[in-house]
Amino acid sequence: MEKTRPILYGVADYAEIRKANAWFVDRTAKIRALEATRYAMFLRPRRFGKSLLTTILQAYYDVAYADRFDEFFAGTDIGANPTDEHNKYLILKFDFSAVSKDVVKVQDDFDYKASLRCDDFARDYAKILPEGLAERVLKASDVGKKLAQIMSGLRGSGLDVYVIIDEYDNFTNTILAESGQDAYDELCHGDGFFKQFFTDLKTLTNDFGAPLKRLFITGVSPVTMDDVTSGFNIGTNISLDPQFADFTGFRHDDLRAIADYYGAQCGFDADKAYNAALTWFDNCRFGSYDAPPLANTTLVLCFFSHLWRTHQFPSNMVDVNLRTDYAKIRHLITVNNRLNGNFHALETIVSDGTLSEQLVESFQAKDITVRENFVSLLYWLGITTIVGNDMGTPVFGIPNGAFRQMAAQLFTQAYSEVCGIDQRIPAINAGLRSFAATGTWDKLFEPLFDVVRQNFAVRDSKEGETAVASAVSAILISAGGPYYITREREANGGFYDLSLAPRFDMAPKIAHAALIELKYVKAGDPAPPPEMLADIKAKAIDQLNRYSSDPALIAAWHLGTVALHSLVLVFHGGDCVLSEEV
DSSP states (O other): OOOOOOOOTTOOOHHHHHHTTOOOOOOTTHHHHHTTOSEEEEEOOTTSSHHHHHHHHHHHHBGGGGGGHHHHHTTSHHHHSOOTTTTOEEEEEEEGGGSOOOTTTHHHHHHHHHHHHHHHHHHHTTTTSOTTHHHHHHHOSSHHHHHHHHHHHHTTSSOEEEEEEESTTHHHHHHHHHHOHHHHHHHHSTTOHHHHHHHHHHHHHHSTTOSEEEEEEEESOSHHHHHHHSSSTTSEEOTTOGGGTTSSSBOHHHHHHHHHHHHHHHOSOHHHHHHHHHHHHOOBOSSSTTSOOBBOHHHHHHHHHHHHHHSSOOSOOSOHHHHHHHHGGGGGSEETTEEOHHHHHHHHHHHHSOEEOOOOSOOOGGGTTSHHHHHHHHHHHTSSEEEEEETTEEEEEOOSHHHHHHHHHHHHHHHHHHHOOGGGHHHHHHHHHHHHHHOOOHHHHHHHHHHHHHHHHTSOGGGHHHHHHHHHHHHHHHHOSSEEEEEEEEETTEEEEEEEEEOTTTOTTOOEEEEEEEEEEOTTSOOOOHHHHHHHHHHHHHHHHHHHTOHHHHHHTTBTTBEEEEEEEEEETTEEEEEEEO
16 A cells, blocks of 8 residues: 655655655746746745745756756656756855844844855855855855855856745844834844845846846745835735746645545545635635635645544644744734724724725835735735725735634734733633533623623724624634634525534534624613613524524534524623523
């Protein structure tokens, strides 16, 4: 029997993946299109396969790997029909992910690590470099001088250089998040060392006969590049180009293939795995709504790696490493322990489902608080994606369950800073688990209502209904538990407010589910009298009866085996004045 192909989760070394015959999705055909752009920047959210892509390009273009071309590319699209430029370059590769995020150490650490890569370049190619060049590079005192030696020494030699920079904005984003705007500006403006590094690169592309023929940069957002170069004016940002929309990430056919392969090899239900991957990781679109929906590479491999090892679905569908990455942007939604305009934009997307705004391709860190820039930043970070088009304006929404959970956690972090709710989250989680087992929902809503009441107290009353709806949904999502929390989903010709949809992957024997109608009376209005509450409840019952009879919902939730609870919640401002099962 053929040995099961391994999943090398977290491994971005193309040579190692090929050697192990590990699972790999071939996108090498796009290398041909990439050659039309000499200096390219490619932005994608964290852990979306960018680092692996850089090692593929290194293996393809490096003159040192010419004798290993078949080893690396046999069976791939580009291997069957390579371009003339394969294995024609000296590769100078930088990876800025490991640069210190300590503002005191960052400059020295950057110079040290970037200099090491220049020294590696000198040693690796010593035998083919012009005489004495390797020694001059090794003796140069800093990365700027080393770069100058390399480019000056290679001019007229017939040897061309391909510079690859991976994670160009990794350390700058962290410094902006954790140390603030002033510390960030010291790196990227004026005489900042990072700005100088890109100034040097730009100069080296402009020199007559310069050997720096190609440049490929990966990162998450255009913010740092705009700061250090006043826009990526040394090349082309290909991130929104339709032909590169699926340069990284898993398409539906990729998800189907991996589910079928490991399902057959390991004995789990391939259809359930495929559908879970669609629900939790899919629907990221880059450039436009017409782009193919994609799933996050790391999340998919983490999920299937767990299935492969244990034959069971993971209890938490969001990779802890990715969750940690996104926790760093919490500073964007609070200022001085108050919720800011950025918070309200994210809240609109979470509570209402979508937000129409122009996609901004380039902006500086100081302008992140501008609404359209922040909404675009959420897109570049992967928290939102393009879910539609409104008369030429992109419509943004959260793509999947994983990022809905992370967006909700940003909410709870903001709530925690403003009104301290951390201690109630475990109680809400316990309430969700209790409801799943017994159908008793009182323990769930008591701490939830406390959170809503306290959150509402620090909000503008004009935001009332949105504040209540977003708080209820975000806190439930953040609390975790055996439910997929959904809002504004279609059922039988209408849209229910909120649901506790059973997660059979996490709790196969789950016994209870819920549909919730959430009604709101303005805080400034008088408290609703009994007859008004009765009228609100009657209308909610009609809606819930219609939603609960939807055939698709009945099938998906296994209603009959699973008991459905129809709940009505009525809020007067931040106070819940009616909570009943109907």
